[in-house]
Amino acid sequence: MTAVAAAPSASADRRATHFVGVILGVLLLAAYFALPFVNQPELGATGITTLTQRGNNEFELETNGLVLLPIAAAAALGLGLWTVFSPRHERVTSILIGGSGVVALAYFIIFFKAYLEAKGSSYLGSMAFGFWAMLALAVLMIAQTVLPRASTGEEFSIRRVLGNQEMILLGGLIALVTIVGISNPRYLAERNITDVLQSHAYIAVAAIGTTMVIITGNIDISIGSLVGLLAIISGRIATDTGLIWLAWLAPPVLGMVAGGVTGFLVAYMRIPSIVVTLGMLSILKGMLLIWTAGSRVVDLPEGFFLAQMRPLNIPMPVWFMVVLTILAALWMRYSGFGRSLYAVGGNKEAARLSGLSEHRIVFQVFVINGFFVGISSVLYATQLTIIQATPPPGMELTVITAAVVGGVSILGGTGTAIGATLAAILLSAIRSSMVFVNLSPFWLRAVQGLLILVTVLADLLRRRRQRV
Amino acid sequence: MALQDAPVPVTETRKPLGARVRHLLLSQEGVLFIILVVSVLFLAARTDKFLQASNLLTQGRLMVEVGLVALPMTFIIITGGIDLSVGSILGLTAIMLGVFWNNVGLPLELSVVLALGVATLAGFLNGLFIVRVGVPPLIMTLATLAFYRGLAEGISEGRSVRGYPEWFYRVGQGDFLGLPTQIWFLIIGIIISAVILSRTTFGRTLYAIGNNEVGARFSGLRVDRAKLLIYSFSGLMSGLAGWIFVSRVTTTRSDMGSGLELDVIAAVVLGGTSIFGGTGSITGTVIGMILIQLLKNGLALNGVTADATIIVIGLVLIFSILVNNFIQSRRQVE
Incomplete structure (x- = not known):
């Protein structure tokens, strides 16, 4: 910069x-x-x-x-x-x-x-x-x-309110739903809305962790492999031991262990996160493929399907998504640790001089990220009656897209959990709308790419204007 | 760096031979080379097939696509950038080649040229946004990783193109002067890239950008032009790899080359190019890519499944950087 x-x-x-x-x-x-x-x-x-x-x-x-x-x-x-x-x-x-x-x-x-x-x-x-x-x-x-x-100097205050990323996303989401809803009322059917909300819940949960990682100026591209591996572990525990609580508990714990290894290498061994997680991607994926030998997990016990439960008639993934998002948002905004994330990402030197240990914070953020990835993998594992032996394809890309579109700046220092979740929902709504307007789903990826680009351009502009 | 025309302050004082050898061995290339030799010896001792010429040539054939893309990637990473979109450009090129030839009905030769043009344009667009708008390379190419792949998927709608004429396969499957044809592309590419990087002002500019971009800019180096060139070059090489890939596997699909960026970056980083920019060499990259390919092959011949191989590569990647960091920090203490 x-x-x-x-x-x-x-x-x-x-x-x-x-x-x-x-x-x-x-x-x-x-x-x-x-x-x-x-x-x-x-x-x-x-x-x-x-x-x-x-x-x-x-x-x-x-x-x-x-x-x-x-x-x-x-x-x-x-x-x-x-x-x-x-x-x-x-x-x-x-x-x-x-x-x-x-x-x-x-x-x-x-x-x-x-x-x-x-x-x-x-x-x-x-x-x-x-x-x-x-x-x-x-x-x-x-x-x-x-x-x-508006000339570059002056700024409307309303503009500042409407210009914040969450509001833009919300506006985009409403506009999309309205437009598609007018063209095809079935899009607004309760069933579809529910589906839009829950199908990307596991993406949203993972995106919260990724947002934190990116805020500190790091990145994690091994999410997909880790989710795939943890999902299989969870399924195996459920089928082999029948201990469903263990099957639900193991992924977040193991996720934190994996995150700890990554975090240790990044924070204390000073290897750039993109390299470490690139290596982790290979290692985790290899472990997954060797361990399962390509066979998916079937015959899961009855009570295992957490993601299919509907307390108060609202799907469990939506509960997880909403509650975790709110908790993470509050935590990131008001806790000391939350603020220190932004400090490290915004200005390492200043953070160090104010007595924050960059190493420790980066290490911790990867552990926390592992926790969110673990929860995400439980939701992923329990949403269908089988668990695939391959990592969810392109998941890291979708998660990073959600985080970036949600307003996290790759330059570090900005971003919120709410933005990430809204972006994940927006991605889900776009995907779903393609079916309703007869647009070939093959274009989905192109739309994702454009969306990242537009967001980043907007972010750069905003930063420029702020500097002026 | 700042004063290119001024007599260079003598940094190359002749050290004693022992120190120079030691320096060479402790460089990342040196460490890697030792790992390479050790693993080749180890693997060769375990199985006869490994060192046979036919096996090595086949491995060379398989290595070309990653190798070609790794060359511009080395340039880019040296400047402190990254290009994640190479795999998608490869896929897009493959699709465009098929579409131009099969759907538009152009001659195949022209289709190849046009597809390479599209690839170069794709790389150029990356560079343009990175240079002129100031989008960080990681994000820009992440966006185009999705976007170019999306274009390939959308344009092809998941259909594949087959049935190319016989001569088309010569690039990917034929031989020329005793070597698989595409290896010549790689060899020429390596030589040109190595000369550019180590023997031209352009090459020095890349290092200067990676070490201190502002400094390079104020020294009057044409930073923007250099960046535009290397990202376009990256597009072109990805396109070339796409062409060779199609020719090798005889079909065109939109998912071609997905994950290529990871293999390429692994090869480059393994080769000692710092992801922060400023250091690196084509020699290192070449050793890195050969090491990965031979490890894959040697382990497979030793009965290790392909899945276990990627674990080894991941470990080697992290481990080699750990070792390098350790050596660098010791050297700094000295």
Whole structure:
């Protein structure tokens, strides 16, 4: 960070609004390219013309209408990038961005009319997510140029409230649920909402630990392997001994042991955390594969399935997620240890001079992370009737995504448990919504990646503005 | 470092031979080389197959994809950065190659070139955001790790492409001058990278960035350009690895290369390149990748399952850095 600060650059005076142009452009383009996949996969998905439907429902979609969209989006993207990367921004550029927004909007009006007139408007229903999302983006693009801009110095206080990561996530979540809910009311069905909340609960729990680790300026990429291993251990204990309480208790304890080993190597042996956890990833995964020899655990005893219980008609994973999040949030905010995490992450030297032992704190944070990973693995192990012998695929990526999108800065020093949990829920809601708007789930990972990028860009901007 | 044109203060005072040998042996490369020799001897003693030419050539063939990507990764880690997206770029390249050829209907040669172009662009984008916007490399490439893989999955929708013409497999399966074709790519890549890193101002710039980026900037070194170049280079090499991979396994799938970044980083870090930047060498990386590949193979030939092998690699990774840290701290005391 010092490098960026010290280097002579014009970047300090770039504004959030310029990034909006880029992000919108990217989203518009993505949405456009997603469109053929979304709606009519059987029509083939290579180009603009393929969307012309000639089937039963007779929607006379004009291909030339669609052509406008990528042009507008590409224009916005190009211009947005220009304004971001060029040292100076000009009125002309903003007018052009706004103009492409108008074009996109005009396109939508044509598009919408065509569909209203077309018979069997179910087609609109099936594609409504992309449609409404793009419409909203077009409006935003125009708003971006029309609305007065805050100059880099001043700041609205309301902006600060709305600008905090939790509020943004909450807003995003509400917007997503509303949009998808309008397009497909079944999305709002109680069953689905419950599913959204509980399916990523184990991610959220692990993300709390990861948030703490990242706050101190470290990282843990071995989560997936550890969860896989602990889940199998838990299952084996349940099947072999029948002691269900032990099966539930062992993962958090063993997780803390594993976290202790990692923490020891990182804190006292001074090996960078990414290297240690890279090594741990291999070791734990190898242990898992050798031990199980690829066979999953079946025939689990009756009372084992913690994650399937529903006290007060609320699924257990949701209980765990909510309670642990609140406890962790309070603890991180008000306890001495919690504050020392931020101190170590924010400024190591200052923390050391104030008498905090960096080694001990880093060691402890890895142990605590192990505890959360352990709980997460119990939830993971008990959610189905079998336990797979492989680590949950891509879990560390999803967990780190949740932590980062939740507002933890990889530069250390910021982040909250609530943010991480909200982000995990958002990821879950996005995944679920893809099914409801007929978007191929194959795009999920791309959405995750974009989400990280957008969050980090926003974070960088906020930091820049604060410094100014 | 600060004054490149000024006569370099004489740091290379001739030490006695014994001290120099000792210095060499105690460097990370030296330690690794000893580990390598010991493990080769050990494994060779246990099984006859291990040291046979055909086995070693096969291992060389398997090593190329990781090896090619490890070269730019060495550059990047030396500057204090990291590139986690290499595996995803590999997958994206494989998919783009298949899509250009099979779905768009371009000639295969052109498809390869275009796919490599996409890979380079992917790397360039990483670099652009890292340099111009100031996104930390770890996060930027983590985002694109997901994003590029997502593109590959979304574009292919999980379908694979097969049925390439016969000549296409020559790169991944054929031989050239007695060695598997792709090993030549690796050898040329190693030589070029080693020369660039140790014999050019560009190479010195990379070390300077890793040691003190602000200092490098104020010394008038073109830090941003160097970073853009190495991230683009990383994209290109990942693409190249993707091409070779497709040619070797004769099919295109979107999950190709997942986890590659871990193997690559393991090889580079094992080779003595500090994850904090500033030190490292291509020699170390080469020894690191050979060590990993031979360990995998030798253990497998000794009847150790592939799963146990990754435990050994994890242990070797942590252990070698522990040893290195220990040696470095002793040297500092001296």
